[in-house]
Amino acid sequence: MSAGVAKGGDAVRAAVTLRSVTKTFGSGSDAVTALRDVQLDIAAGEFVCLIGASGCGKSTILNLVAGLDSPTGGEVVVDGRAAMMFQESALFPWLTITKNVELPMRLAGVSRAERKERAAELIRTVHLDGFGDKRPHQLSGGMRQRAALARAFAQEADILLMDEPFGALDAMTRDVLHEELDALVSDRRLTVLFVTHNVREAARLGDRIVIMSPRPGRVTAEIAVDIERPRRIDQPAVSALAAEVTDRLREEVLVHARA
């Protein structure tokens, strides 16, 4: 049962709403339209995967939702606190894992004792017990992403914005992290906006897959993922859906190649 369907009965609260969002960079003849008239509704607790060729404005959407940038036209409404994860862990290299996880709480003025306790708990949650005193460069890529996840949780975020967070990991580590993310997201009822290039990853994780097209970036298709959880990446239904998404993306690419 997917989270989106589970909430079907209730009045679904929108966590993120993009209404006719347009984003233009630069001005005059150099202006580039990164997004044109994008409509997107994400329900609270929904896991939405954003997929599309590079340059289709996926990361721009994340930045808008994160509040790091504002739209040129239209409206972005975010109900909740968002935290962002990137392809690189973006942990602070000069801090230990524990201190990295503590930092958002420190900025928010949480007391030292409480910080320590909650950081230890979050580190256990992401299975990094015993690595709290290490520095990021001493950990593997997968472990660093776990630490980044713990840090996102430390921000008390209910919306996770993920920009290809597992893109640089090997398949096995990625598989493990998919399982963990699945569990953590449903435990904590998080809303996730997950940008990826990997169609299987999208089919494995998402409640819904949003396909975007470049120049200018816009939403061209939305596919609901009606596959029971828990899912596996090598499950036939996931593969079939991934194939369908790939076909759609291929069409997009061909259309653009002709244009």
Next chain:
Amino acid sequence: MLELDDKIAAMAPDLSPDEALAVDSQLDDRSLAPVNRPTGRHRARKIWLAVWPKVAAVAIALGLWQLVVMSGWRPEYVLPAPATVFDRLGELIADGTVFDALRITGERALYGYGAALIIGIVLGSLVASSKIVRSAVGAMITGLQTMPSIAWFPLAILLFQLSEQAITFVVVLGAAPSIANGLITGVDHTPPLLVRVGTMMGANRWQRLRHVMLPAAMPSFVGGLKQGWAFAWRSLMAGELIVILGPSVGFLLQQYRNLADAAGLIAMMIVILVVGILVDALVFGTLDRIVRRRHGLTEER
């Protein structure tokens, strides 16, 4: 893309998440990689490997010096042999002259460098955090760095007469720009991703500076401190030669020249060189290693 994923899935289809996790953390945990703990003999060998090229270089330099002396290019009372100089150095150390001079000079270095440190940090922070200050004085700081410190002395003497302040003034002008520039470069080169992360965490302007930019700037800042020290030490020597005050290191150089004590002169030059090298290696080298290790910029741990 799909074929590749099929292959990958086929590689490890039956691994449960827990098993895979265990594999992941064991295979990937670099902290578990075997580290060769140096034994006593191993360490001695390591030290020897680090030391012998330096010893050889000094020996060659002394040999060349001896050859020049033996060639009779200059009379011995102008250019004494290494042995004569080291005898004289021994005397100067034994009678306390060297230490008295180092105390006076060291105090000046400490004052000047300390003031340069404060000014450099304040100036660097201002330039790094304000566009207006940057466009006003950013280029000027780099310009000051290229200005030979000795060119400041005539003005310094007009302003402060032949005094301690004149020396401090020039030492500060020599060192502060390097320190400020190290800080500015470091802040400028903070990875933008880390700044974004800080903003996402809700850091305000001051918190971003305190928790993201300044720590990120540390390696470059230490580089600035090191360069600042080199400039400070040079400026100080120039100052002590021009503003002749007290039996300082620079004062002794002048005095031995006036007394035609060439051995004493060269002995003091050796003292200046050694102090410069030692402070650089022990203070700034150590600082540099600590910071680089913290930032994960070194292989050794």
